[in-house]
Amino acid sequence: MRKAKAFLACIILLILALGAVNAAPPVIRPGQPIVEKPNPQLIAPSINVNLIKIAPAASGNSKPVSISVKVISGLTHQDICGLNASNFNMATLTVPPGGPAIVIKEVLPVSSVAINQPMSCDYWLSLVPTSYQGNQYNWITGTYTLKLYYVLKGQQLADRTFSFRV
DSSP states (O other), rough: OHHHHHHHHHHHHHHEEEEEEEEOOOOTTTSSSOOOOOOOOHHOOEEEEEEEEEOOOOOOOOOOOOEEEEEOTTTTTTTSSOOOOGGGEEEEEOTTTHHHHHEEEEEEEOOOSSSSSSOOOOEEEEEEEETTTEOOOOOOOEEEEEEEEEEEEEEEEEEEEEEEEE
């Protein structure tokens, strides 16, 4: 009986010792930097869709819908400037029955004309119905839901889903 109690006490001490080792803070070795990997989701950029301008797009024409967007760095929380068409991709999620897919026709930076104002890093994206073999499709009345992607060096880093009605 004594041997069983002693054996049980040794097992309990062993379990406690292993728990203490696993809960101990990491050993700091002088001369070696401590590196913690940041959570990529916390530093991922974000896309804001600030404004959607429907006119002059209307059912039966293919004139552009313009959207104002801003891409914000997740690391610095500052606007990302200097973007162009290669930094944006579009996916058409839903369209009215019989409606065409939507593509980005043009990306234009918004210029700030006020003196002593911070530079604007907003962008106007012109969205139009797709074309096929030289035939330009037209808008159809209804709701369009799209997903806009921010792309850098071929990688999609952020996305924003938004809808509008023509």
